[in-house]
Amino acid sequence: MASIDRDKLGEYLSAYLDGELTASERADLERVLAGNPEARALLDELRGTVRLVQDLPHRAAPPSLLADLTAAVERDQLLGDPAEGAPRQRPWWFTLRPLLSAAAVLVITVGGGYWIHQSSIRPGYSPQVDQAPPAAAPGEQQKETPSAAPLAKARTAESGRRAAGPADEQKKGVAPPPGPVMAEAPRAKRAPGPAPAGRRRADSRGAVADQGAGEVPRGRLFDSSSFRQKLLAGVAVETLAEHPFANEPNRLSVLVADDHDLMLGVSQLEGLLARQGVRRVSSLPPGHPPAEAPLYLEGRSGRNFDEPRASCYLVQIPAAALPELVDTLATNDVAGRPMQMVVGPVVASGRAEVDAAVARMQHGPTDSAALALVRDLGPPTDAEGEVLAEASAAADLRIRDEKEHGRAPESRRPASRRGVSLAEAGDRAAAEGHSVARERSPEDVGQREASTRSRPAGRPPGARKPLPIDVVLRDILRPATDATATQPADPTPATTTREEQPGGLVDRRLDRLETKGRGRGAAAPRLGGDARVEAGHGRLVTFVIELRKPPAEPSPAARRPATHPSATPAPIPDPRTP
Amino acid sequence: MEAAAKASKSTDGLLVQRLQAGDMSAFAELVRRYQDRVFNAVWRICGHAEDARDLTQQAFLKAYESIGSFRGRSGFYTWLFRIAVNQALSHRRQARRRATQSLDAPAGPEVIGSQAAALAARVQDRSAANPADAAADGELHERVVTALRQLDQDFRTVVVLRDIEGFDYAQIAEILGIAPGTVKSRLHRGRMALRAALKPLLGREV
Numbered sequence: 096m097a098s099i100d101r102d103k104l105g106e107y108l109s110a111y112l113d114g115e116l117t118a119s120e121r122a123d124l125e126r127v128l129a130g131n132p133e134a135r136a137l138l139d140e141l142r143g144t145v146r147l148v149q150d151l152p153h154r155a156a157p158p159s160l161l162a163d164l165t166a167a168v169e170r171d172q173l174l175g176d177p178a179e180g181a182p183r184q185r186p187w188w189f190t191l192r193p194l195l196s197a198a199a200v201l202v203i204t205v206g207g208g209y210w211i212h213q214s215s216i217r218p219g220y221s222p223q224v225d226q227a228p229p230a231a232a233p234g235e236q237q238k239e240t241p242s243a244a245p246l247a248k249a250r251t252a253e254s255g256r257r258a259a260g261p262a263d264e265q266k267k268g269v270a271p272p273p274g275p276v277m278a279e280a281p282r283a284k285r286a287p288g289p290a291p292a293g294r295r296r297a298d299s300r301g302a303v304a305d306q307g308a309g310e311v312p313r314g315r316l317f318d319s320s321s322f323r324q325k326l327l328a329g330v331a332v333e334t335l336a337e338h339p340f341a342n343e344p345n346r347l348s349v350l351v352a353d354d355h356d357l358m359l360g361v362s363q364l365e366g367l368l369a370r371q372g373v374r375r376v377s378s379l380p381p382g383h384p385p386a387e388a389p390l391y392l393e394g395r396s397g398r399n400f401d402e403p404r405a406s407c408y409l410v411q412i413p414a415a416a417l418p419e420l421v422d423t424l425a426t427n428d429v430a431g432r433p434m435q436m437v438v439g440p441v442v443a444s445g446r447a448e449v450d451a452a453v454a455r456m457q458h459g460p461t462d463s464a465a466l467a468l469v470r471d472l473g474p475p476t477d478a479e480g481e482v483l484a485e486a487s488a489a490a491d492l493r494i495r496d497e498k499e500h501g502r503a504p505e506s507r508r509p510a511s512r513r514g515v516s517l518a519e520a521g522d523r524a525a526a527e528g529h530s531v532a533r534e535r536s537p538e539d540v541g542q543r544e545a546s547t548r549s550r551p552a553g554r555p556p557g558a559r560k561p562l563p564i565d566v567v568l569r570d571i572l573r574p575a576t577d578a579t580a581t582q583p584a585d586p587t588p589a590t591t592t593r594e595e596q597p598g599g600l601v602d603r604r605l606d607r608l609e610t611k612g613r614g615r616g617a618a619a620p621r622l623g624g625d626a627r628v629e630a631g632h633g634r635l636v637t638f639v640i641e642l643r644k645p646p647a648e649p650s651p652a653a654r655r656p657a658t659h660p661s662a663t664p665a666p667i668p669d670p671r672t673p
Numbered sequence: 674m675e676a677a678a679k680a681s682k683s684t685d686g687l688l689v690q691r692l693q694a695g696d697m698s699a700f701a702e703l704v705r706r707y708q709d710r711v712f713n714a715v716w717r718i719c720g721h722a723e724d725a726r727d728l729t730q731q732a733f734l735k736a737y738e739s740i741g742s743f744r745g746r747s748g749f750y751t752w753l754f755r756i757a758v759n760q761a762l763s764h765r766r767q768a769r770r771r772a773t774q775s776l777d778a779p780a781g782p783e784v785i786g787s788q789a790a791a792l793a794a795r796v797q798d799r800s801a802a803n804p805a806d807a808a809a810d811g812e813l814h815e816r817v818v819t820a821l822r823q824l825d826q827d828f829r830t831v832v833v834l835r836d837i838e839g840f841d842y843a844q845i846a847e848i849l850g851i852a853p854g855t856v857k858s859r860l861h862r863g864r865m866a867l868r869a870a871l872k873p874l875l876g877r878e879v
Contacts, residue, residue, distance in 0.1 A: 110842075168697070
């Protein structure tokens with residue numbers, strides 16, 4: 096047996112078959128084999144055994160695996176995954192499940208009746224899209240899955256935040272990263288091509304109506320509960336494949352959902368978009384090439400019991416215009432209440448994170464980014480209450496118009512009933528030197544008052560001298576520094592400011608969340624955390640923005656709207672890079 | 674062959690970089706690239722297609738979540754497989770514990786007749802081939818699969834990684850977190866056990 100131990104012969108034979116012996120070991124073994132028929136027989140049997148195993152048929156993975164994975168990843172992004180290596184943490188609201196369940200029963204009971212009542216007088220939601228942005232090329236279908244900043248990067252931020260002190264974090268009422276709160280969204284026309292995986296799953300279950308090329312999408316996105324409900328209910332992963340953003344590439348998707356603050360948030364958003372040169376698709380002349388200008392399609396879920404007034408905006412915006420938009424969103428507070436920003440699934444530490452995400456998307460291989468901007472509106476001011484009343488009246492009119500007339504031609508409706516947004520109205524009013532209030536028709540006033548009467552107790556009355564919308568917006572959008580100087584004294588003043596550190600924007604907001612809570616009025620409980628899962632109870636407005644870099648983008652100057660010639664973004668260095 | 678492997682590894686590296694930068698399409702590409710191999714290996718290790726599906730999905734998810742910690746010291750595929758195999762082994766251990774807890778208590782000759790005992794044994798051993806799997810493998814393959822399933826888990830895992838997935842000893846050692854010498858030993862013992870179980874078939878093969 097030469098230099099090979101008899102006990103080890105078997106191992107050497109196996110290793111010999113596998114080519115794992117050194118040259119000297121192989122030479123030794125071959126000498127043994129030459130003089131040992133038993134060893135040769137054993138080698139043959141081992142070879143035959145290996146061959147039998149190797150010949151076993153290979154089985155392919157189930158075809159739905161990728162789609163399921165995509166949905167699961169998306170869910171994790173939306174829910175905000177725990178840090179790597181850490182045990183999976185329940186969202187903060189998980190502990191409130193009994194309360195939420197009771198609240199859900201109440202809402203379903205009351206709201207369901209209301210919804211049924213509303214349904215009896217108003218047909219189903221049927222958004223009309225005048226002009227849809229171009230559909231993604233077939234080759235890009237796979238990219239339609241919503242993408243966020245990588246968990247790795249996001250976790251870095253998350254870890255950093257946690258490293259700063261869990262107790263401190265707890266004290267500040269850091270909630271799980273906000274996910275979108277959505278019920279349904281309009282679908283744009285789509286070019287023929289393979290449906291993305293998530294969509295196919297939806298279609299196969301019949302939950303989503305087939306939307307072939309050229310069809311105008313109608314009806315609910317889901318066949319039953321809203322996305323938010325599913326999210327709250329623990330979410331069957333596959334249901335999230337139907338997430339409204341899943342199949343909308345190259346668009347910035349914004350969702351605003353909050354019963355009472357919705358229209359205020361919408362008006363702010365529309366104002367911001369308008370200032371960025373983003374125009375509503377339906378306001379463009381026919382044949383206007385969508386690729387030449389950032390556009391948005393307005394969608395509205397209508398009213399139902401689970402999302403009283405949720406709106407989802409799908410905005411197509413060149414990546415080059417993103418920095419300015421983000422800058423605008425990030426540097427303007429809502430009546431002095433700073434805004435929380437989220438990059439991907441993790442609460443960002445402030446503007447720096449947003450900049451980093453934008454820079455990564457623009458100058459790196461990343462072609463997508465996701466932002467969720469949460470604005471803590473706090474108790475409504477009188478001016479806001481007026482805006483809300485106006486907005487409610489406008490929403491009511493729009494809903495009624497759609498019910499009674501379908502989508503009547505713009506020319507057939509009075510200006511005040513065309514479904515114009517407050518921002519548009521504000522812009523127009525500013526241009527004409529009027530306030531929107533002066534344009535109200537008697538019908539509008541009636542609607543506004545009815546809406547005001549229907550507001551729950553605790554809301555400030557709307558019977559005040561109306562302010563011009565542009566003035567309100569200017570007040571709302573004023574820089575944080577100004578707002579800080581003028582805002583009412585806070586029982587627990589914020590400990591940091593944006594000027595003191597990059598993350599101050601978030602820190603201040605978190606402080607405020609803890610000290611003010613989310614309810615209305617001074618007696619509101621100090622719950623802290625994120626109210627996004629309690630639309631209708633909180634005063635947070637969540638903007639979820641997901642976008643992709645267009646595959647072949649012309650020069651920023653060529654694509655930038657003429658209204659913003661200065662929006663050329665300078666390369667934004669990653670702030671974490673020394 | 675080696676050049677192809679190098680090219681594949683290089684492409685993996687690029688995909689991983691893109692994924693780390695947040696490119697979801699890179700993740701999809703990696704899934705497409707490796708889902709079949711991971712699924713097949715996990716299936717052979719855990720012996721149950723439904724479990725293998727779930728475990729494969731979990732492995733990819735975990736890889737996605739942990740991609741930030743991937744430093745490229747090993748190949749992505751090796752790293753991914755380490756995750757998948759660990760999940761599969763953990764799953765097997767848990768399944769065995771569950772089965773023991775639920776079935777041992779009522780077990781007794783006076784309580785369980787022969788049919789019930791057979792059923793219990795089958796339930797306890799979820800790795801028993803279901804008819805669909807068995808039909809797919811064919812009779813010869815079924816015998817090989819049965820022999821493979823009867824192997825000790827440690828041996829089976831090494832055999833699957835080597836003879837089905839084609840990992841070398843160093844990679845197997847890295848995946849399982851054991852020494853290369855242990856890999857060699859386990860592989861040999863697994864093959865010897867298989868040889869004994871499949872001896873009647875070896876005449877046709879050799």
